[in-house]
């Protein structure tokens with residue numbers, strides 16, 4: 001985005017009665033959905049979204065992401081349970097709840113022959129908000145759409161169209177923005193561009209919830225990650241904590257001479273041989289490692305000493321940590 005002015009100005013965070021934990025901006029409790037077909041798409045889901053965070057909702061196809069978001073946004077009725085949006089029940093106080101939310105769908109469904117300016121201005125009117133040209137101008141400028149305001153949607157590039165979707169969702173000054181697969185099918189450059197836009201929105205105080213199939217996207221952007229599988233939230237964690245706890249680290253040693261087997265003196269280490277005995281691999285849980293760098297250094301250096309004492313020489317070594325993708329695949333696989 002090109003300028004500093006926040007695209008929207010969310011109200012200040014409210015606090016709980018105790019004044020300690022900020023109240024969640026979205027509180028989902030015991031939410032269930034059974035479609036008319038009898039299919040149980042959501043099974044008593046509980047989920048809190050924190051004010052001002054970027055929350056990535058990950059899950060395989062058919063896991064229930066769209067159903068969950070559609071219920072929160074009031075587009076689909078729940079079978080049971082409750083959703084509070086900034087304290088407003090999204091059924092009994094629908095208009096107030098919905099006004100807090102901007103929803104960025106995957107595809108532009110607006111009239112292709114309408115101008116950018118009119119499209120975005122019209123979106124604001126849908127929420128019963130008074131026209132505010134200065135707000136629309138701010139939003140368009142913040143999304144680098146100002147120069148294109150008189151262009152018809154059909155004249156825009158794919159990237160610009162995506163920006164119009166975000167502008168439309170921001171037109172009524174929501175505090176919460178849902179992005180459904182924001183970068184599905186876009187090229188790498190545009191993806192980076194969109195990430196930048198989302199980060200800047202967060203910096204202006206907007207809470208962002210995004211669904212994505214791109215684990216790289218969650219890894220890059222999210223403060224917290226929720227994984228949904230078969231209608232259940234199977235995990236919600238800080239991204240950093242998740243990577244630390246579930247991430248595996250691997251130390252790979254390229255040996256000077258191949259080994260036929262791991263020497264008995266090293267049998268108490270989880271070592272495996274690969275590439276015809278010329279590579280020795282040590283795998284360990286990142287969480288079981290001492291938290292400090294110095295602590296980790298001690299355990300690895302002990303291993304290296306023991307390897308040297310066993311008469312093994314190596315020409316190269318490197319370490320790698322599993323990505324969120326590995327973690328996610330393992331998590332979903334475990335529950336199949």
Ligand SMILES: Nc1ncnc2c1ncn2[C@@H]1O[C@H](COP(=O)(O)OP(=O)(O)OP(=O)(O)O)[C@@H](O)[C@H]1O
Pocket residue numbers: 035036037039041059060061062063064065066067068
């Ligand atoms: N209207 C409907 N009637 C019956 N079943 C439905 C309906 N809508 C969705 N479902 C089913 O509910 C499950 C969850 O669908 P949902 O679209 O929420 O998943 P998703 O996680 O968003 O998937 P994707 O990543 O493929 O978009 C799927 O098995 C889907 O077939």
